Each structure stands twice: as C-alpha cells, then as structure tokens.
Amino acid sequence: MAVCVSLTLSGCDRPWWKWGRGGPGDEGGYSCPRPALMQNAGFNDQEFEIRYFRRAAFKNDFFAQLELADRYAAEKSTDKNLEDPIEGSVWLVMALANQEGYAPMNRILTNDGKLASRYDKCRAFERARAYRRLDRNLAMMDMSERDKVRDRVVYILSTLGADGFRTLGRLYDVQYGPMGEPADNREAVRAMMRNSDDGRRNVRSLFQRSDVDAYLYNYKATETGDVGAYVLLKDFERSAGDRKDYASFVVGKAKRWVAPYEFYPPEAPGGGVPHSDESIRSDAQDYALIRMEELPFVHVGRALVYLDLTQTLYSSPSEVPADTLTGLRAILGKATTGRAEMVRMTNAEKLRAIQLAAINGSSQAQLALAVMYSEGVGVPADYARAFYWYQQAEKQGSPEARFAMSTYFALGLAGVADQSKASAVVLRLDSAMGGYRPSAQRLRAILEQVSRNPNG
Structure with a gap:
C-alpha cells in the first residue's frame, strides 16, 4: 500500500501540477490543486484552519471561499461537527460571485476553441461544481433559510467597500449572469438553462x-468615494432606457440603507467552531474604536449583565473577571488564548458587548448604540444606523429614543429621508407623556455624553 509523505500542493495519488479527475457527477472535470493546509485537516488543527480560511475568505480569496464551503459541507469525516448547509451556501455564493473565479487569466485558445490555460480550466470546473452544490443546498432549504444565506452574503460584500457594492449591483442586474458574472460565461449560461x-x-x-x-x-459604491464607481454608475444609467429615472428615488433609499447585520452572526453548528466576523477594518473603524475610551463603562457593564455573563454591574474594564471575558469571547466566536495580556477587555470587545446586547433586545444598549453611531464613538458615524437603533429602542418605549427620532424627523439629518414635521410633533407629544420633557439642550446632552463627558 502506498504511503503519502509529501506535504506539497497535492494529494498522495498525483503530482501537484496535475489536476485530478472529479468524482461522480463532476462531468469528468478537473479541480484546482490545494496547498497542504487544505489537505491534511485533523481535529487538533480544525479551529485554527477554519479561522485561517475565514480571514482569507472575508478578504475575497476565491479558493479560501471554496475551501470553507467544503468544510461546512462536511465532505471529510473530521469535519462532521462543522456541517452547516446555510454557512456552506454563503461561501459557495461568495466564490461564484468572486471575479477571481471567472476573470480570464489567459485568453489564448486551443485550435478547437477551448481555453489553453489550465488555471482557467480548473477555475471553470470549480465554478460548475459550486453551482451544482449550491442548487442542491437551496433545494433543501425553506425561504427563511435562503433569506439567511442572502443576508449574510449582503453583509460580507458590504464590508468590502466599493468592490463589494459593485458585486451586489451585478447580482441584482438582469444584464449579468446569476452570480454577477458576464452573461455569456459558460457556467452562467448553463445555470440559466432550463431542464427538460x-x-x-x-x-x-x-x-x-x-x-x-x-x-x-x-x-x-459611489458613497465610498471610489471614482471608478461613479463612472460605472453613469454607465449603468445609460445601459437601459429608463434606469436614469430611478435616480431621485434610489438616492433616498440608499441614505436609509443599513447592512442586514450589526456584525456577522456568531452561530455555530453542533459541537463545531463558532462563526466569527473576520471583516476587514477600515481606518475610520480603527479611529472610532480608539474613541471607545470616551464611553462611560457603565453602558458596557449593563450590556454584560443583560447578556447574563455576570450579575455584577462593573464600573471599569479592570474589574471584569477573566471568566466573564471568556464567556463573551465564546459568544462572539473568538478563540481564547489564555494569555495573561488578553485578560483585559479590548475596545473591540466593549463595542461587541453593547452590540450583542442591542441585537438581543436591550433597550438601554440600543439607545447607547444609537448615540455611538450619531457621534462616531466605537463605530464610524452613520446616521442611518443611528436612526435604526433609535427606532428599536423607541419600540420598547424609550422616551429618549422617541425624542431623538422626532429630532431626526424635524431636522432631516443625512440618512433619514422620512422627514415629516407632523410625525415629529406626534413623537414629541408621546415622549412628553412618557415622562421625558423634550428640549434641545437635553438631546444635545445625550449626544455629547459619550464624547464630551466620559466620566459622566
């Protein structure tokens, strides 16, 4: 019996430079080779490898996305604890929508009109296989599960800046293939064909x-400041007769748009490695995180209590014990290192505690998060997102949130297109009846508490 001792870019039955035949149903295609890290997974290395691939996949690495789809499909017995059709489908969609998977590397054709590049051939095979697997997964899902797949894809792409938004534009554009590739792409044509x-x-x-x-x-995409995105937008407007007529309507809609999730859902399959948010941070996000030092820690302490991670309302990060931090990191799907320097709570963890409490229904956390988005503390200033969290807090009866919303309505701040003075009057009356006496000075004090009065 042959024994594999090579750790090169291959399995043990073929040299690294050869494409192995696909299995049943793969139409005799050829898959791309994988490095050793993608070949020799064991239980001991599983968590490290999943986090490694997630970091690469969130950066839009085509092969990392394919590998994650394989892992969550549990094609190997060692990955059975990771099995998750929803998450696997997310990464199949991401790979199929990724230009790295279909942009020609070598345009030279053979005499019979086929691609000469083996790299182009293997990517075409991988995409055809991904299409089949994705359809098989979607066939077994109900509408709510398909919505989860779509929402997660929208979230991931929204973290990739202009490129991500352009990809989303193609996904919804009838002039492109099912996954935003050129409509004449071979895999796209096959996907759009109707079966007999x-x-x-x-x-x-x-x-x-x-x-x-x-x-x-x-x-x-243009809102990110990308110049090329503006050129593409104008090209989009000219590509069909009535598209430019949508401009005024779409601009208002875009100012209200928020991503489906506050951060990637930290779910986990039974006994598996929790999902983690590995999206790339921008300079604006890094600066906003530094400003978390200005936030009165009581808001974080309340969030930790709400999440049932402690019964004590801590007043400073130094008071938070290691077991509480370990519990928070486990909820967020982060690996625990056990290093002494990781005992102290980071600014990112303070932010996530408030976000997690807000997502799970804490009106106090929702109001705090709304103010943070208004002021650019912890998160870059985003009036649409701030208004969203004021709405969530207002639904739970927060009089402060009602008054803040009324001010948004009246002033028409960026990101809130529903400017109605009548609604403002009604909300201010409701706020007063809720025991909160509205005044511009009071609202200003709320908004400035985070950044101007950190010890208040």
Whole structure:
C-alpha cells in the first residue's frame, strides 16, 4: 500500500501540477490543486484552519471561499461537527460571485476553441461544481433559510467597500449572469438553462433581479468615494432606457440603507467552531474604536449583565473577571488564548458587548448604540444606523429614543429621508407623556455624553 509523505500542493495519488479527475457527477472535470493546509485537516488543527480560511475568505480569496464551503459541507469525516448547509451556501455564493473565479487569466485558445490555460480550466470546473452544490443546498432549504444565506452574503460584500457594492449591483442586474458574472460565461449560461423535466432553471434564484436594487448598490459604491464607481454608475444609467429615472428615488433609499447585520452572526453548528466576523477594518473603524475610551463603562457593564455573563454591574474594564471575558469571547466566536495580556477587555470587545446586547433586545444598549453611531464613538458615524437603533429602542418605549427620532424627523439629518414635521410633533407629544420633557439642550446632552463627558 502506498504511503503519502509529501506535504506539497497535492494529494498522495498525483503530482501537484496535475489536476485530478472529479468524482461522480463532476462531468469528468478537473479541480484546482490545494496547498497542504487544505489537505491534511485533523481535529487538533480544525479551529485554527477554519479561522485561517475565514480571514482569507472575508478578504475575497476565491479558493479560501471554496475551501470553507467544503468544510461546512462536511465532505471529510473530521469535519462532521462543522456541517452547516446555510454557512456552506454563503461561501459557495461568495466564490461564484468572486471575479477571481471567472476573470480570464489567459485568453489564448486551443485550435478547437477551448481555453489553453489550465488555471482557467480548473477555475471553470470549480465554478460548475459550486453551482451544482449550491442548487442542491437551496433545494433543501425553506425561504427563511435562503433569506439567511442572502443576508449574510449582503453583509460580507458590504464590508468590502466599493468592490463589494459593485458585486451586489451585478447580482441584482438582469444584464449579468446569476452570480454577477458576464452573461455569456459558460457556467452562467448553463445555470440559466432550463431542464427538460419541469422547465425550471438549473440553478434556483437567490437574488431577484431588480433595476432599483442594482442601482441602489451601484450608488452605495459611489458613497465610498471610489471614482471608478461613479463612472460605472453613469454607465449603468445609460445601459437601459429608463434606469436614469430611478435616480431621485434610489438616492433616498440608499441614505436609509443599513447592512442586514450589526456584525456577522456568531452561530455555530453542533459541537463545531463558532462563526466569527473576520471583516476587514477600515481606518475610520480603527479611529472610532480608539474613541471607545470616551464611553462611560457603565453602558458596557449593563450590556454584560443583560447578556447574563455576570450579575455584577462593573464600573471599569479592570474589574471584569477573566471568566466573564471568556464567556463573551465564546459568544462572539473568538478563540481564547489564555494569555495573561488578553485578560483585559479590548475596545473591540466593549463595542461587541453593547452590540450583542442591542441585537438581543436591550433597550438601554440600543439607545447607547444609537448615540455611538450619531457621534462616531466605537463605530464610524452613520446616521442611518443611528436612526435604526433609535427606532428599536423607541419600540420598547424609550422616551429618549422617541425624542431623538422626532429630532431626526424635524431636522432631516443625512440618512433619514422620512422627514415629516407632523410625525415629529406626534413623537414629541408621546415622549412628553412618557415622562421625558423634550428640549434641545437635553438631546444635545445625550449626544455629547459619550464624547464630551466620559466620566459622566
């Protein structure tokens, strides 16, 4: 019996430079080779490898995305504890929508008109296989599960800046293939073909085509300051007769848009490694995190109590014990190192505690998070997101949130297109009846508490 001793870019049955034949149903295609890290997974290395691939996949690495899809499909017995069709489908969509997977590397064709580059051939095979697997997964999901897949993809792409928003624009644009590739791409053509059994397309639709949504995401790309995005937006407007007519409507919609999640859902399959948010941080996010030092720690302490991580309301990060921090990190899907320097709570963890409490229904955390978005503390200033969290707190009866919302309505701050003075009057009356006496000075004090009065 042959024994594999090589740790090169190969399995043990073939040299690294050869593409192995695909299995049943793979139409005799060829898969791309994988480095050793993607070949020799064991239980001891599983958590390290999953986090490694997630970091790369969030940076839009095509092969890392494919590898994550394989891991969450539990194709190897050592990955059975990771099995998660929703998460696996997310990374299949990300790989299929990734230009790294279909942009030609070598345009030279052979005499029979086929791609000459083995790299192009293997990527085409990987995409065809991913399409089949994605359709198989979606066929077994109900609508709520498919919504989860779509929302997670939208979140990940929204963290990639202009490139991510442009990809979203293509996903909703009828002039592109099912996953935003050129409509004449071979895998896209096959996906859009209808089968002979029931006339249904070979791949189920996850993104319903819409000129409004396509315009929205192209516009969001321009909001990042990317010059190329503006050129592409103008090209989009000219690409069909009535698209430019959507401009005024879409601009208002874009100013209210927020990503589906506050941060990536830290869920975990039974007994597996929790999902973690490995999105790339911008300079604005890093600066906002530094300003977390200005936030009165009582807001973080309340969040920890609400999350049932402690029964004590701590007044400073130095008071938070190691077991409370370990519990928070476990909820967030972060690895615990046990190093002494990790005992102290980081600014990112303070932010996540408040966000997690807000997501789970704490009106106090929702109001604090709204103020943080208003002021750019912990998170970059985002009036649309601030208004969203004021709304959530107001639904739970927060009079401060009601008054803040009324001010948003009246002043028409950026990101809130629903400017109605009548609504402002009603909300101010409700706020007063709720025991909160509205005044511009009081609202200003709330908004300035975080950044101007850290010890208040």
